[in-house]
Amino acid sequence: MIVPKRNPDVVWRLEKGMHAMAWDKARKDEEYEDIGVLTLMVKGGIHQLNLVGAEIWTRLNGINDVRKISAEVGELFGWEASETEEAVLDFLKGIAGQGWVTLNERGEGGSGPAWRPGGTP
């Protein structure tokens, strides 16, 4: 499973007022896609993500895999799980291409800590 991780050099913040406004519009079935709610600074350039991008971005902690992120985002927006996962992966591949995240493969069993109880590190 793919586990996305943010590039630590990307500085970002959620624009709280705009985030709330975009959610308000989403709940009223109004257009929210063109509202920037999360600001990122990357190598001197400044960018913004919309509500869906922001909900994905804020779940990238190096632990959550794409399936978990997709399930949570899909539930937020009331989307089908399979379609959401494809869309989330497309988004992540796009921002990985810009160097904002890395996408790492992890086995289904998950990766364990690099030590053994009672053993020598």
Place this chain on the structure above:
Amino acid sequence: MITHLSSPVTVNWGITARCNFVCSHCFSRLDPSEELSPGEALRVVDVLAEHSVMFLNYGTGEPLLRRDLFPLTEYAAGRGLKVTMNSNGSLIDAAAARRIREAGFHSVGISIDSATPAVHDAFRRMPGSFEKAVRAARLLREAGIPLTVSSVICKVNHRDFAALVSLAKELGAHTIDLHNFKCSGMGGLNKEALDLSPDEWRRFYEAAVPMRDAEKGIDIAFDDPILSLLGAEEKGRLVAGSVCGKLSLYIKPNGEITPCGFIPVTIGHILRDDFGEVWHGSKVLEHLRDKAASGKCSGCAKFSSCLGGCTARAYAAFGTYDAPDPHCWVDD
């Protein structure tokens, strides 16, 4: 994309107006304002952190002259701010470089205006300053601190910027900022001797932009809205025109807030006024965010992307925000 930032991305803070140099172009040397106490400075950090400001850049005087620089920076970094500073480098020895790293500086900019030592020293009006700046840059890199080189483009160096870029690369800088000359403060008094003509600015950018676009070893940044005239706006530009009051604000040594260091118009005080109200409610900022075309900008096809160019230059030259940028080379 509809953009509305909850607070500035960057706050430039003149933590001191004191300086051990007397540069010909300095915008703050004529500012007699007092500086905030250490306790007040910590409160400034609290205000900025509470408003989720991302970057805090110390500029104006020489930041290393402030005795509380390192504890202040440790506090700011601990509150989540990415702290940077611009320095002339003269006070950075190996011990200072270590302290800068330990304090948590995100990046440090060293001012170097020419790859020719005598030219730099004359511009900074300080013999030996080139050598000290280069030594500081090397010490910062040895200490593992991300480095930028900061240069003011003007009469003394506009034909020699390629050598500056080479020097910055050799020093290990990740970025060289080729700042355009501002005729504020001492820069206004020395405008005739230092500023380029509009045609010289055009020729400078026509030579420098292709280098920026081709260069792989270092980022070359201009931060000049007039680049729109060449269709050469910098990548990742979220707003049109000047960034002042849209992405950034300036805090003077005494705590007064202005749209930028080069626009001496006070719009509030960081410790006496509500920072959010200043950011969202200032009539001056409202004006800067919605400039009207005037003079030769009226009907100009480039206005929608340059928005009249640099507001600070227009204000310094003509006393109004909407006047055309005096560096603009488009014919009347």
